Structures are given as C-alpha cells and as structure tokens.
Amino acid sequence: MPCFHQIGPVMRRHSASELARLLAEHITRLAPELLPHGQKDGVEWRVGSLAGEPGQSLAVRLSGARRGVWADFSSGERGDALDLVAAVLFGGSRKDAMQWSENWLCLSNTGTSAPLQRRPIQEKLNTSQELDKEAQQRRAKARRLWHDTPAGIAGTPVESYLQGRGIDLRALGRAPGALRFAPAVWCQEVRRSLPAMLAAICSPSGKLVAVHRTWLAQSPSGIWCKADLKNPKKVLGGFAGGCIRLWRGASALALGIAPEGDVAIVAEGIETALSCAIACPEYRVLAAVSLSNMAAMKLPDTITEIIVAADNDTGNASARKALDAALSQFAQQGRTVRLAMPEIQGQDWNNVLTEHDGLKGPERS
Structure with missing residues (x-):
C-alpha cells in the first residue's frame, strides 16, 4: 500500500493518541482493509462483528468529527481507530496494534509486527x-x-x-x-x-430480548x-427496535396497552431516563439504549406525544444526525414530538439533577 506519511531518517515512537488520529485520517482505506467483507452505508462502514463477517452490527465512522470511531451494537464494544486495529488483528493488544499501525502508516521502517490474531469467521455464519x-x-x-x-x-x-x-x-x-x-x-x-x-x-x-x-x-x-x-x-443480545421500560407514568399500564393519548419521555441512557421519571412521574419513561436505536423504536400508536430528553452533544455531528433521525421518525408516525435538551453543552438531564436541588424536568423547564 502507498505510504501516507513520509518522515525523515530519524524515527521516533508515536503515542497511542497520535496513531489513533492518523489512522482516523485514513479510515476510508483502513476499514475496508481490516474488515473487507463490510459495506459502505452512508458515512459508515458496516460489518457483522470484529470477526469481519457480512452484517450490520458493527459500524465504523468514515467521515466527520467522529471518523475512526466504531461501535459493535451487539457486543457493546467500541473505541477509536487504534482500538479497531487492536481488536481485529491482535486480540485487543494496543501495544501490538501501535507497532503494526506505525508500519502501515509508513512511520517506521522496521517492517516487523506481532503475529496476527484475527477472530475466525465461522463457516456457519454464511x-x-x-x-x-x-x-x-x-x-x-x-x-x-x-x-x-x-x-x-x-x-x-x-x-x-x-x-x-x-x-x-x-x-x-x-x-x-x-x-x-x-x-x-x-x-x-x-x-x-x-x-x-x-x-x-x-x-x-414485551418479550425480553437483551440485557444491559x-x-x-x-x-x-x-x-x-x-x-x-x-x-x-455493554449489552448482551440484540435489541434493535426495543427499549428499557423504566416507568409507566400516571396510567400505570404496561407499554403494550398504553392508553390513548399517552405521553412518553424517551432518553438514551438509563440514568438520564430515571432522572426524567423523578422530575415528571406522570409521564411514561423509556430508555432507548443508544441514539442509533432510538429511531428504530417501535411504540404503540396510542402514544401520541413523545418528549425526547436528549443530551447536549452540541458539536457532535454524528450524534445530532442520529437524534434528528429519531425526531423525524417519530414525527412521520403522526406523533407530536418535542425536544428537551439541557442548556449547557456536554450535559444530560442527570447532570441537571445532580447539580441542582431538584429538577424542573424536560417538560417543565
């Protein structure tokens, strides 16, 4: 492969953060090389798992501020571009991954690296x-x-x-x-x-499909x-379209028999959702587990209004895209959709709860 970075005759060791950044700059070449059975899906490279079989569970970001970041939504594993090299080629060893990455980026002339430890793709996965x-x-x-x-x-x-x-x-x-x-x-x-x-x-x-x-x-x-x-x-099991049902609201009825006109607060994480339940106990509260799954959630038609209690991830383009996808999906289903987000960048509703004596709540703020 071509050298991406030529340096002078004096070689130096690079830090893990430097290598992760440099690998991320070339993630459009790296991801297909590490996981050749994947497919490009918008701004992501999608594959079944770190073993590399075809599928959709593992996503590698190819562009934007989060390029190089990856997550396996089945196993819960995630990391940066250097972590991806370590997980795919060296059984999680960042030390071996750093040596391999320096060679791959042409930052070293040793030409040596540890033996590869790729996870085998079982034939039955075909x-x-x-x-x-x-x-x-x-x-x-x-x-x-x-x-x-x-x-x-x-x-x-x-x-x-x-x-x-x-x-x-x-x-x-x-x-x-x-x-x-x-x-x-x-x-x-x-x-x-x-x-x-x-x-x-x-x-x-209502069937249990996974455990967080x-x-x-x-x-x-x-x-x-x-x-x-x-x-x-981490999550054990596949959960696409599902959610964690944390609070039933004023009706006290299960999600499957939610009354007509029910209002649900949907948050990404458990702690944020529970903070909202304490603030607004009259509303049903659900945790989507991940932003990418939020848009896939299947909710009864009787829930006519959804308040999305989002984290303030201002500046995170991929997070905002996933959030907008969820808002759009809920609106297309004919529901009234409202977005509630803390004012301070980087905060979620649990931060608001812990920093103030009591919480006004996403609806009342």
Missing part, C-alpha cells in the same frame, strides 16, 4: 439461518442472566449507585422492575466477574460507582 441461531443463543444467554438474578434493587449496590447519581427512587414510591442487581457478572475486559446493574431490554411485544449491563465497583470511601473500565456498559 447462512441467515445460522446467523439467526447465533442471535438466539445470545438472547437465551441474556434471558438466563436475567432470570437467574433476584428481582428488586432495594438495599443493593444498584440503589446506592443510583443515589450517588442523584437518583433517589423513593421519590417514585417504587423501584422500576426493569432493574436488578447481580453480584457477579462476567466482564471480558478484566476476565473476571464484577457486580453489575442489569436492565431488561424488551421487544415491542453496567458494571459497578465500590470506592475506598464505600461509594458505589461505575467500575473503572474502558467499557463499563
């Missing part, structure tokens, strides 16, 4: 029937995890974690049934089990918080 089987296995694993975990979070680290985020569920009178505490959930990143907050992701029909995991850790002072991981939050 048929849609077997792809469905893989998805069913992940879904079954998610259901086992959920059903093996006792219901309720009262008195558990989940309750403490949420209180540390300013979310006191006693204000609602009860804890959402969509949340549970599991004392030991396997975390691949550290290769051991950690305590976790689980959240049930249900399909439009937030790994937790206790600080030296005894405070429960998110575990210090690169990816402290």
Whole structure:
C-alpha cells in the first residue's frame, strides 16, 4: 500500500493518541482493509462483528468529527481507530496494534509486527439461518442472566449507585422492575466477574430480548460507582427496535396497552431516563439504549406525544444526525414530538439533577 506519511531518517515512537488520529485520517482505506467483507452505508462502514463477517452490527465512522470511531451494537464494544486495529488483528493488544499501525502508516521502517490474531469467521455464519441461531443463543444467554438474578434493587449496590447519581427512587414510591442487581457478572475486559446493574431490554411485544449491563465497583470511601473500565456498559443480545421500560407514568399500564393519548419521555441512557421519571412521574419513561436505536423504536400508536430528553452533544455531528433521525421518525408516525435538551453543552438531564436541588424536568423547564 502507498505510504501516507513520509518522515525523515530519524524515527521516533508515536503515542497511542497520535496513531489513533492518523489512522482516523485514513479510515476510508483502513476499514475496508481490516474488515473487507463490510459495506459502505452512508458515512459508515458496516460489518457483522470484529470477526469481519457480512452484517450490520458493527459500524465504523468514515467521515466527520467522529471518523475512526466504531461501535459493535451487539457486543457493546467500541473505541477509536487504534482500538479497531487492536481488536481485529491482535486480540485487543494496543501495544501490538501501535507497532503494526506505525508500519502501515509508513512511520517506521522496521517492517516487523506481532503475529496476527484475527477472530475466525465461522463457516456457519454464511447462512441467515445460522446467523439467526447465533442471535438466539445470545438472547437465551441474556434471558438466563436475567432470570437467574433476584428481582428488586432495594438495599443493593444498584440503589446506592443510583443515589450517588442523584437518583433517589423513593421519590417514585417504587423501584422500576426493569432493574436488578447481580453480584457477579462476567466482564471480558478484566476476565473476571464484577457486580453489575442489569436492565431488561424488551421487544415491542414485551418479550425480553437483551440485557444491559453496567458494571459497578465500590470506592475506598464505600461509594458505589461505575467500575473503572474502558467499557463499563455493554449489552448482551440484540435489541434493535426495543427499549428499557423504566416507568409507566400516571396510567400505570404496561407499554403494550398504553392508553390513548399517552405521553412518553424517551432518553438514551438509563440514568438520564430515571432522572426524567423523578422530575415528571406522570409521564411514561423509556430508555432507548443508544441514539442509533432510538429511531428504530417501535411504540404503540396510542402514544401520541413523545418528549425526547436528549443530551447536549452540541458539536457532535454524528450524534445530532442520529437524534434528528429519531425526531423525524417519530414525527412521520403522526406523533407530536418535542425536544428537551439541557442548556449547557456536554450535559444530560442527570447532570441537571445532580447539580441542582431538584429538577424542573424536560417538560417543565
């Protein structure tokens, strides 16, 4: 391949951040080389997974401010362009990925690198029937995890974690049934089990299809918080079109039998959604899990008004595009759509909750 960056005879080692930036500048060449069975989809390169089989679950941003950023919406793995090299070629080793990247970018003349460790593409993934089987296995694993975990979070680290985020569920009178505490959930990143907050992701029909995991850790002072991981939050199972049903609002009816004229607040994350539930308990509150999934959510026609409680990601073009897609989709469905966004850039509604004594709420602000 051609050299993208020629340098003088004196070679120097480059930092991980430098390499990630340089790789991102050439992501339109890098992504197809790493994942040749993918396809260009707008501003993204789409493929089935880090193993490289055809599909849509993994997306690599090809242009804009977030070029080089990637996410696997099935496994929850994500990162920058250097992380992509590490995950695809070297089993997650950034050290080996850095050496390979310097050679690929012509920043080094060593010509050597560690042995490649590509994830094998199983032959059975060549048929849609077997792809469905893989998805069913992940879904079954998610259901086992959920059903093996006792219901309720009262008195558990989940309750403490949420209180540390300013979310006191006693204000609602009860804890959402969509949340549970599991004392030991396997975390691949550290290769051991950690305590976790689980959240049930249900399909439009109400069937549990995936489980959202937030790994937790206790600080030296005894405070429960998110575990210090690169990816402290991951989803087990596919969840396209589904959501986390956190609060039923004034009707107290399940989403599938929501009354005519029901109003729903839709947020991206769990903590933001719970903050909105405390502020506006009269409204139904749902977490979309990701902005990309928000536009795909399937909601009953009886929900005639949606308030999208968005994070203030001003300056993030890809996030704004995904948000606009969701707003447009809801409007095309004939619903009244309102956008509620904190005034300060970088904030979400949980930030507003924790920084103020009480929260006016996305509707009342």
